[in-house]
Amino acid sequence: MEEVKRILEGDVRMASRLIRNLEDNIPGAKETVKKVFPYTGKAHVVGITGSPGAGKSTLTDGIIASVRRKGKTVGVLAVDPTSPFTGGAILGDRCRMQRHAEDPGVFVRSLASRGAMGGLSKAIGDSIHVLDAMGKDMIIVETVGAGQQEVDIINHAHTVIVVLVPGMGDAIQAIKAGIMEIADIFVINKADREGAGKLYAEVNMMLDMSPSFPGGWRPPVIMTKNIYDPHQFAQDVEVLAEKIEEHYKMLIENNILGERQRRKALYELNEALRGYILEPILDELVRTGEFSQMVEQLVAKEADPYTLAEEVARRYMNGKVSVC
Known part of the structure; x- marks a missing residue:
């Protein structure tokens, strides 16, 4: 298949087209992913998450530069907020990486979140496979910055970086969101601001309360300072890049x-089953108007959600359903 061959050869236009088709659920896109899947599994997938305005894109830009200096190739999937007018990505993240636009060893693609929970796009898993098949050594996934819902990245990345900023209540938010559990590396960005030392101490105090760390890896806390001091910022990002490699x-x-x-495979299988089994059923219920009728039954307390779900399951599964 010509499309698969060109992706394996690193064709940027073909990869971009496939990712766009995956976002838009164009028929045939999944078939191409099926064919490139056997060629995946070689890239180091790095996830970068944190609150909006934490500086994730700026850090990503610095990490790209560090990786390229080592002669490795990089793919970036920047999940941006969805435009309320076009449904596409608002390309804020991509604008901050313009210095790599002419580098053939760097591929940057923005994806629209389109309301997906967890700070990611629904097409992110397949898009990672596309960049992996292209032969990228490192794939960086930058989440949209959705606050407390930003934990889905753990299902896609090998290394998760959580970016915090002084003065934004991030330590408290981290506790609430469970981000402490998913972080492999913490970055306190804009560390020249007041409160950086306090935040550093708080994060380390929370890490001290952890009973153990997988593989003995205690997540390091990296301080990155003022971007307007390029030399200092580059040095700080280099330390971060070394920790990513160490992890x-x-x-x-x-x-x-x-x-x-295996965790990634489990998640992808669950999502694939949902896509091939649950979503077609939901689409049919919506198309026929039955879904709206069931909602009205629930509102009127004429039925409960479990009974309705059981009835639908029995109908579509030929009665082969066990009641919880």
């Missing part, structure tokens, strides 16, 4: 990488 080596040496790949 990946630790995953391999302690056989933890396989566990994370």
Whole structure:
């Protein structure tokens, strides 16, 4: 298949077109992903998450530069907020990475969140496979910055970076959102601001309360300072890049990488089953108006959600359903 061949050869236009088709649920896009899937599994997937305005895109830009200096290729999937007018991505993240636009070793693609929970796009998993098949050494996934819902990245990334900023109540938000549990590396960005030292101490105090760390890896807390001091900022990002590389080596040496790949596979299988089984049923119920009728029954207390769900399941599964 010509399309698959061109993606394996690193064709940027073909990869961009496929990712766009995946976002738009164009027929045939999934078939192409099926064919490139056997060629995936080689890239180091790095997730960057945190609150809006934390500086994720600026850090991503710095990490790209560091990785390229080592001669490795990079793919970036920047999940942007959805435009209320076009349904597409608002390309704020992509604008901050313009210096890499002419570099053939860097591929940057924005995806629209389109209301997906968890700070990611529904097409993100397949898009990672596309960049992996292209032969990218590192794939960076930058989430949209949706606050407390930003934990889905753990299902896609090998290394998760959580970006915090002084003065935004991030330590408290981290506790609420469960972000402490998903972080492999913490970055306190804009660390020249007042309160950076306090935030650093708070994060380390929370880490001290953890009973153990997989593979003995205690998430380091990296301070990155003023971007308007390019030399200092580059040095700080270089420290971060080294920690990313160290974490990946630790995953391999302690056989933890396989566990994370299995977790990713489990998530993808669940999503695929949902897409092929649940979504067509929901689409049919909506199309026929039955879904609206069931909602009205619930509002009127004429039925409960479990009974209605059981009835639908029995109908579409030929009666083969066990009641919880």
